[in-house]
Amino acid sequence: MTCSSTRSPFSQVETPAVGVSIEKLSKDFGRLKVLKEVTFAVEPGEIFVLMGPSGSGKSVLLKHIVGLELPTSGRVTVDGKDAAAEETREQVRMALVFQSGALFNSLSVYDNLALYPREHRVANEAGIREKVMHALQILSLEGTARKSPSELSGGMKKRVAIARALVMEPQLMLYDEPTSELDPVMSATISEIIATVKEDYHVTTIVVSHERELAFGIADRVGILMGGALISLGPAAELRSPQDPRVAEFLNPKIDLQHPRFKNLET
Amino acid sequence: MKQITAILDGFGSTWLLLVRSLSYAGTLPRQYRRFFEQCYLIGYTTLPIVAILSFFIGSVLALQAGYSMQNFGTQQFIGSLVGLSMARELGPVMVAILLAGRVGSAITAELASMKVYQEIDALVTMNIPPARMLVLPRLAATLVMVPVLAIIADLVGWFGGAIVAKYTAMISIEPEAYFAVLRRYTHFKDVLNGLIKAELFGFVVVLVCCNIGLNTRGGPREIGASVTRAVVVSLILILVLDYFVTQVLMPLQ
Structure with missing residues (x-):
């Protein structure tokens, strides 16, 4: 594929x-x-x-x-x-997907994913948005972008954690x-x-x-x-x-x- | 022996955290949002309790002073006593103690739960140093907001004293007279002396609370234990430092 x-x-x-x-x-x-x-x-x-x-x-x-x-x-x-x-x-x-997900509870799903590119300034805000939405889309999570991690089910948390790792474009x-x-x-x-x-x-x-x-x-x-x-x-x-x-x-x-x-x- | 190594460990890791945070000082401008958020939390939300407490500290100072001074007929000097005590000692110490109880405990609880739930580990693997993202904005916001809080504590305390001095029968000093004496004996250097102390205490409190939070290990119970430890260590440090800093600052007057 x-x-x-x-x-x-x-x-x-x-x-x-x-x-x-x-x-x-x-x-x-x-x-x-x-x-x-x-x-x-x-x-x-x-x-x-x-x-x-x-x-x-x-x-x-x-x-x-x-x-x-x-x-x-x-x-x-x-x-x-x-x-x-x-x-x-x-x-x-390197990206580690933690067992618990280890999502940042104080940030929305979108901001969780955007944290890495923002902190490392890999793109401007529009570019970051594109990356984040792309990662969410790969894992069929577009609907959760504005949600807080505490609103997600266990399986969704793991997928968000994987999406957050993907945004890092890890080796x-x-x-x-x-x-x-x-x-x-x-x-x-x-x-x-x-x-x-x-x-x-x-x-x-x-x-x-x-x-x-x-x-x-x-x-x-x-x-x-x-x-x-x-x-x-x-x-x-x-x-x-x-x-x-x-x-x-x-x-x-x-x-x-x-x-x-x-x-x-x-x- | 274990306790001694734990204390030394605490000292060492606190210094290390300070050096690490300061090494990221250049990133502060682009972290302005976090900085302002912390200013709001450390400054604005602490303001009401600082005002209420300093008002009553000033009041009780005037009351106690009036009670003991009436024996010598020196009530007219109440203004200088309240003025100097608030500016040099009680203003900064009260602000630091409230900061430990209200802001320090919240910082430790937040960072400890981030540590326990592996959010800190996640930051580290993402190559985002916690010292840069979590500690630096808090330290910078403390440096900016604590002097403001201390000045407000001084002013509100002085006013508290003035009100008590006027309306307590055994003192009965008009505010004009009270403030005239206060201004004659309380100089700018006294206020500055207090601000230096407040700045130092506030900085130490926030640094220590960050460090204890970040070094939490275990589960939910340890979060609670860390918060308790952070507040206790902060209070001890404030009062011990207070003595030595006062001694150092005294000859500089």
Whole structure:
């Protein structure tokens, strides 16, 4: 699917997608080891889905890529530049779609989207209007422009958050649990949006999720994080017949009332 | 030990925030809308409570002074006492305390909830420094509005004193006499001294409240805890700074 005709309001110059490399990344919060020597790389222009149970360190890893968390040891680079350095955010446009949306509650949807181009003065007010309306239109959100974020439903908030990221014309797009708390149809819609955005804007995409359908549906490669360590990494197709029993159980958990899992959980 | 590191941490991050905000000072002209909005919030909406409180502070000063001075028959000097106390001490300190309670707490609550609900993180990933967009306009608006509030506090306090001095039976001093004494003993440098203090306290209060808000971690409960901490720290800083600043400014008279 190409979208070159509707691309016009965004910058004419193609900025290339960037690669991400994570080398032996460890992160401790006090005594708690959240990430243990995680190493992998994401190629420019691919969709990489990072899966794992709740509390496995997926979101923390994502925050390292945008520089919101600093590594205890190891290194994260985006386009070869250290993600922990502030200058990297000036050189590489990265957009993170937060799990909660993290929309600015004091601003209308329109102003939420217009904040980035206004602050960075990428266009005049008319140009910004065109960009914002274009992004809203891509996600079928034109009607919400004047609304406040508190008036939106959960699915709409996520779409507005994605639209706000699109306005940045990012080279790297990160999604934190984009389908959590959504009904199955809306989850599928969000997956379609992620794939479409990647296709149209050729942006490197990293999605943190624990949703199987999303991974099988749109991922080029999937990594599985468990207990802070990467236990599986490979093309999405490989996961249909996983070798590792932990991965198999994570992807196809059977409800077993005779031997309930919660009785064996570590505390 | 933990508390000591927390206090040092607070000092360090406050200085850092100050330096960062000031480094964006050049962006202030294009943030004029935010600046005026903050002027409105910090100045205009604080005005009524500043006026009411200073009126009664001036009044009670005159009343207490009249009560103790009548023993020596020196009631005619009430004007100088109210004039100097308001201008040099009570005007600036009251403005700063009201600013901490009314504006500082609101700033901390707003920034803390933005932090807790990841809006601050979103700004950072969008490469929009919070120090530039959220802190700088507030600091600039404080610098402009606090002296105005302090001058109004002085004037209203003086008038409060004048009214009490006229209508209290044991004092009974005509406003003309009251203001004549006030003007003879209260000089411009006294008012200026008070304005310098008010400016400093107001600036510190807003800076500290911004910093505590931005460093909130956790959930809704921590927002409340941050607001409490911000107000308590502000009040302590105002009164401790007040002593030292007064001592520094005294020999300059």
